Amino acid sequence: MKPVSLVRGTMVPLPRSDVDTDQIIPKQFLTRIERTGYGEFLFYDWARTEEGEPSSDFFVHDPKRQGAKVLVAGRNFGCGSSREHAVWAIQDWGFDAVIAPSFGDIFRNNCVNVGLLTVELPDEDVARLQEMAQNPGVVVTVDLEQQVVVADDYVFEFDVDPGVKERLLKGLDPIGLTLLEVEAISRFESTRPAWLS
Numbered sequence: 001m002k003p004v005s006l007v008r009g010t011m012v013p014l015p016r017s018d019v020d021t022d023q024i025i026p027k028q029f030l031t032r033i034e035r036t037g038y039g040e041f042l043f044y045d046w047a048r049t050e051e052g053e054p055s056s057d058f059f060v061h062d063p064k065r066q067g068a069k070v071l072v073a074g075r076n077f078g079c080g081s082s083r084e085h086a087v088w089a090i091q092d093w094g095f096d097a098v099i100a101p102s103f104g105d106i107f108r109n110n111c112v113n114v115g116l117l118t119v120e121l122p123d124e125d126v127a128r129l130q131e132m133a134q135n136p137g138v139v140v141t142v143d144l145e146q147q148v149v150v151a152d153d154y155v156f157e158f159d160v161d162p163g164v165k166e167r168l169l170k171g172l173d174p175i176g177l178t179l180l181e182v183e184a185i186s187r188f189e190s191t192r193p194a195w196l197s
Contacts, residue, residue: 009070010068035114077102129154
C-alpha cells in the first residue's frame with residue numbers, strides 16, 4: 001500500500017451516527033474479488049430515490065462534492081460486520097481519510113490495513129468540521145506526522161497509536177510487515193527439523 005502522511009482536500013459531512021458497514025456498501029455488491037470497483041456503490045441505498053434513480057441530494061451524485069478527500073462522519077462509524085468492502089468502497093470513491101468521534105474496531109483495523117486514515121476527534125471538533133464542510137469549497141489538511149487537522153483557522157490535535165502511525169507513514173500492510181522479518185523467517189526455516197516440513 002502507499003504511505004500515508006498528509007491528506008489535503010475538501011470535506012464531505014455525513015452527520016449520522018452508527019453508520020454500519022451494510023449502509024456503507026450493501027451486501028448485494030460484495031461479489032467482486034478485486035479491491036476496486038466498489039466506489040460507485042458507496043452508500044447505495046441513501047444515494048438513490050425510492051425509484052432507484054441517483055439522487056442529487058446525496059453527496060455521491062453532487063458534482064460539487066466530486067474529488068473530496070475527507071469524510072467527516074458521526075459516532076461509531078463503520079460498526080457492524082467485518083466486511084473489508086466497506087473500506088474499499090470509501091477509498092475507491094476517492095476518500096483518503098475519515099474523521100469521526102469513534103469507529104467500529106474492526107472497521108478501523110481494516111482501514112489501517114489498506115491505508116485509509118481514520119482520525120478520532122471529540123464530538124465538538126467533529127461538529128465544527130461538519131459545519132465547515134457544508135461549504136464544498138473548504139479545504140482541510142490532515143497531517144499524520146504532526147497529528148493535527150487544520151481547516152480555516154482551526155487546528156485540532158489527535159492521538160494515534162504509534163504502531164499504526166509508523167505503519168501508515170511507511171505504507172506497511174500486514175504482508176509488508178511480514179516481509180520486514182524475511183531474514184529471521186529464513187533463518188528459522190533453515191534450522192527447523194525436517195520432520196516439521
